[in-house]
Amino acid sequence: MHKKNPDIYFLSENNLPFSDFLHFGMSTDCVIFGYKDKSLRVLLIQRGAEPYLDNWAIPGDLVYPEEDLDSSADRILQHLTGLENIYFEQFHTFGRVDRHPVGRVITVGYYSLVRTDNHKPVASTWAKEVKWFDINELPPLGFDHEEILQKALANLRKKVRTEPIGFELLPEKFTLLELQGVYEALLNMRFDKPNFRKKILSMDLVTPLNEVESNVAHRPAKLFNFDKERYDARKKNEISFEL
């Protein structure tokens, strides 16, 4: 017999005891995006344990009992890339009853943007291999990770149209043509060069530096950096970034 319990919000018709509801596992998965050679990439791991041994998968881990969700995502990112202050964003939570073969595990999906030139991800105990995959040449993935990855991509593509996050994929200093390449890879479309340039400059969010690119076999382009302070200040006044 179940006695009536201090319910959370309400326990509906069934009067199950509170403890019956505390049997969920919780994980976070991080879809890590990078940009190289004019194409968008995703960092995947090859699993070193059951279930889905040897399958490629999105890096993730169980959430610790005393850990916030965002902290968990941050931990995974640092563990895998060795980088701090990576841009990441929660985008969707996946909880299908049968999504995990071992038990009822809910996973919170995050996506992240990293500067691929900054680091070399390394394999470790929990992953046989870590590798960048072109977004158009993905291997089959374990769990429901194909669904998760596609949803991450869809969310990123939406977000990138209204917020200046494309910069997160580039080094501090970049040329406008490099920026254009990022947006073309992200949105899978071409832009007219002069018009893209005009549009970006008119937003007044990139600052020209007194520096040009080097080691190129043609006229070197001017380098810019993103003025995050100006953007943040402007965001308060609800001015939006649209591409």
Next chain:
Amino acid sequence: MHKKNPDIYFLSENNLPFSDFLHFGMSTDCVIFGYKDKSLRVLLIQRGAEPYLDNWAIPGDLVYPEEDLDSSADRILQHLTGLENIYFEQFHTFGRVDRHPVGRVITVGYYSLVRTDNHKPVASTWAKEVKWFDINELPPLGFDHEEILQKALANLRKKVRTEPIGFELLPEKFTLLELQGVYEALLNMRFDKPNFRKKILSMDLVTPLNEVESNVAHRPAKLFNFDKERYDARKKNEISFEL
């Protein structure tokens, strides 16, 4: 002593047993939006149990062990409004370690749009009262529900600019001025009447009916309905709706 376990993805440095990670409670909260008298409203409940007894809160419930997240949200919506096929959307998951006084409960936030003319929500065992609140006159809320509500609203306001979901707040048949009222309430801004009208008609997503509104003390406006089929067909070709 903990023995090494079949980990999910990987258990990082600490080798805690699998069962140690299955102590999460899981709930869904539904921010239910409605529209009436030119203003946007939210349906809240007054809690009939601890914690936060008598506080106003967003309706929600624990997820059942064998229940999908979306099903859980749907159940709450039906329970509360008696309506089926309500539009709802997952928007964010809240998991701060101390967000719930009773234990580690993660909550998945949904928002929902309902036609307020269709139903009368009723109080029941788990809620002393159920009431619509104007979005600008909200009471203090229990838990982290103020944060959840504001995030729901922000998400809705973003979504409404790119997808034609405003219609979900209106009856099947509506006038263009009513539609304008919905968007003005949602986005908290005014539109020019002729221009709004022109824009909506140019999208070709509403169909004029051979009917006009009645019981108005002036020239009655033509009624329209939303052509969901046309929108769905067009969405496949990636044509977007922007206001």
Next chain:
DNA sequence: AAACTTATAGTACTTTTTACTTTAAGAAAA
């Protein structure tokens, strides 16, 4: 029938977007 209210159509103007041309600046080859 006159006055009033809102629907609905239309018009002129401004801003933004798009497509394309021209010139500039540096690197490499002849």
Next chain:
DNA sequence: TTTTCTTAAAGTAAAAAGTACTATAAGTTT
């Protein structure tokens, strides 16, 4: 050192979209 090549960067014109406002139509109420 001159020519050729490549990309940077500025400019221009036409088209489209957005904005502000005016005028007329079609009902209801007095």
